[in-house]
Amino acid sequence: MIRPVLEVIDLCKSFPVRSPFGRLTGEVKAVNNVSFSIGRGKVYGLAGESGSGKSTIARMIMGLTPPTSGDILLDGEDIGSTGGSPAHRRKVQMVFQNPGSSLNPRRSVSQSITVPLHANGLPRADRARRVTELLDMVQLPASYAERYPHELSGGQKQRVAIARALAVAPKLLVLDEPTSALDVSVQAKVIDLLVDLGRQLDLTFLFISHDLSLMRNFAEKVGVLYLGSLVETGRTSVVFENPRHDYTRLLLASVPVVSAEEEAMRPRIPLIDGEIPTAEQLLALRKAGGGEA
Amino acid sequence: MAHLSELAAEPQRLSNAYQNWYRFSRNPSAVIGTAIVIICILTAIFAPLITPYPEHVGAVVNFRERHLPPSADYWFGTDNVGRDIFTRVVFGMRISLLLALVVLATAVPVGTVLGLLAGYYGGWVEIVIMRFTDIALAIPGLVMVMAVAAVLSPDLLTSMIAIAALWWTWHARLIYSITRQTRVQDYIEAAETLGASKFHILFREILPNCVSALAVKTSLDAGFVILIGSTLSFLGLGIQPPTPDLGTMVASGAAFLPSYWWESVLPGCAILFVSLGFNLLGDGLRDMFDVEDVR
Ligand SMILES: Nc1ncnc2c1ncn2[C@@H]1O[C@H](COP(=O)(O)OP(=O)(O)OP(=O)(O)O)[C@@H](O)[C@H]1O
Ligand SMILES: [Mg+2]
Numbered sequence: 001m002i003r004p005v006l007e008v009i010d011l012c013k014s015f016p017v018r019s020p021f022g023r024l025t026g027e028v029k030a031v032n033n034v035s036f037s038i039g040r041g042k043v044y045g046l047a048g049e050s051g052s053g054k055s056t057i058a059r060m061i062m063g064l065t066p067p068t069s070g071d072i073l074l075d076g077e078d079i080g081s082t083g084g085s086p087a088h089r090r091k092v093q094m095v096f097q098n099p100g101s102s103l104n105p106r107r108s109v110s111q112s113i114t115v116p117l118h119a120n121g122l123p124r125a126d127r128a129r130r131v132t133e134l135l136d137m138v139q140l141p142a143s144y145a146e147r148y149p150h151e152l153s154g155g156q157k158q159r160v161a162i163a164r165a166l167a168v169a170p171k172l173l174v175l176d177e178p179t180s181a182l183d184v185s186v187q188a189k190v191i192d193l194l195v196d197l198g199r200q201l202d203l204t205f206l207f208i209s210h211d212l213s214l215m216r217n218f219a220e221k222v223g224v225l226y227l228g229s230l231v232e233t234g235r236t237s238v239v240f241e242n243p244r245h246d247y248t249r250l251l252l253a254s255v256p257v258v259s260a261e262e263e264a265m266r267p268r269i270p271l272i273d274g275e276i277p278t279a280e281q282l283l284a285l286r287k288a289g290g291g292e293a
Numbered sequence: 294m295a296h297l298s299e300l301a302a303e304p305q306r307l308s309n310a311y312q313n314w315y316r317f318s319r320n321p322s323a324v325i326g327t328a329i330v331i332i333c334i335l336t337a338i339f340a341p342l343i344t345p346y347p348e349h350v351g352a353v354v355n356f357r358e359r360h361l362p363p364s365a366d367y368w369f370g371t372d373n374v375g376r377d378i379f380t381r382v383v384f385g386m387r388i389s390l391l392l393a394l395v396v397l398a399t400a401v402p403v404g405t406v407l408g409l410l411a412g413y414y415g416g417w418v419e420i421v422i423m424r425f426t427d428i429a430l431a432i433p434g435l436v437m438v439m440a441v442a443a444v445l446s447p448d449l450l451t452s453m454i455a456i457a458a459l460w461w462t463w464h465a466r467l468i469y470s471i472t473r474q475t476r477v478q479d480y481i482e483a484a485e486t487l488g489a490s491k492f493h494i495l496f497r498e499i500l501p502n503c504v505s506a507l508a509v510k511t512s513l514d515a516g517f518v519i520l521i522g523s524t525l526s527f528l529g530l531g532i533q534p535p536t537p538d539l540g541t542m543v544a545s546g547a548a549f550l551p552s553y554w555w556e557s558v559l560p561g562c563a564i565l566f567v568s569l570g571f572n573l574l575g576d577g578l579r580d581m582f583d584v585e586d587v588r
Binding site: 062063064086089093094096097098101102103104105106107112115116118119120161164167168 | 478479480482483484485486487488489490493497498501502504
């Protein structure tokens, strides 16, 4: 049997909750016993509402936050000890949720893309050529190397962020809502690009999104995250045709979103004092005719 | 080719530097401030060439020409021992600017590095640095400067040490708060996951975000440092005669007010002129960079 590129086993993460005076008053379980694995060259979609723990999982895989318990295996190796090491970084890279804030506004495109090249010890003389190569991969002209982020559109910024993540030729790319900040037409282009790149470079993707509809044509398997737990996981077609959990049904009920008007009409989840409502409450809301009444 | 359509919609690209320069040059306070600062710096550099009586810098005595009002021979008049006040003001400007230069050239880098470290690392590094800064800030500025100046013998070097010992705290605070805001940005985390060194993150990712605020603050500070230096020597704790210092001149001229007003008023105007120049320049830079919260 071929080893999966990424295996996540019983992953948990809780954050301490402190009173305004710094006293420990409890903890939030942001991620609760999550397990899944991704085979080589596959796309795994992780869906869930805001606050369900998606970014926290991504950050743990990147070695940015240590898990409270559980294991993360990359190529069969536990990252517990190697998290954040050069070897770890060469295997997995990440594209952040918001392209507006993942590029330093004071640094040009080529300066941003050079960071991983420098860290990886690429000789100075080869860097410019490699930057051009990477820009070409994400279909941006070489002249964009001298631009600053404020001179780029949202889609172009995200392409730069993808180029930067690909600079070290990772096997696994973690995409944390790579398109949620973009409008629908640009979203489709960026996803096409990712699919192309995945094929060309034999990449494995962990694709994170709050929007389940995005995953239908893109991911082989999906997992649905709800309040930190995976409530549903399986092949995409099976989950879409035969969702078992109420919460998945709720997410699917809002698919597909066609226009901004429809997006605006989608039921908003009323947040009471930061509490996330339960799936039952949400279903009741929808039956009652949706939306904030 | 997906990118061609995106390219076509691209507006004409203006260089950053040019846009900044355009905004700067349309800003009256920036232009006036720059002009004043340049005039002061040039007169300071070329002081021996443009002053009519460069020998009046020292302990020259010429009692026949004492207390002369401003005239074609003595543009700013003469003092109580008959020295040309214009000459002494120009050389005094030189010393004031030197003081500002040395103080800021030590205080700004020290404050910046400490602010970066405290803001980025947090934890005990932050506690140690920022508590130290708070203590330094809690001491009334002039009192601290006077204490240092009183312990060491009062001269130019002591003034520099005393003011610099105090001044870094303001820069540390400023850079600390910017670093705190910058540290949590995704691009810092991105740089970390890409394997950038701490040095790179501090000085290549965070520092560029501080540069505009630093420029504004440093320019405003130059004016204040000059004022404090003059205050020190006015109180007799700074530069000692016969070295020409604007504060000393105001103090010794004050004894002959109001009859020989030029002996204190004109050096006083010179202090005002140079610190006003730096303040206008700072305000202009603030408008150009659109930074808030700097003093
Ligand atoms: N550093 C932290 N300290 C305390 N709580 C945290 C921290 N990071 C995340 N959390 C909490 O963990 C939960 C999950 O957060 P996370 O950012 O993973 O959500 P998400 O699914 O990525 O949401 P979004 O779609 O809004 O990005 C939230 O309740 C959040 O408040
Ligand atoms: Mg998130």
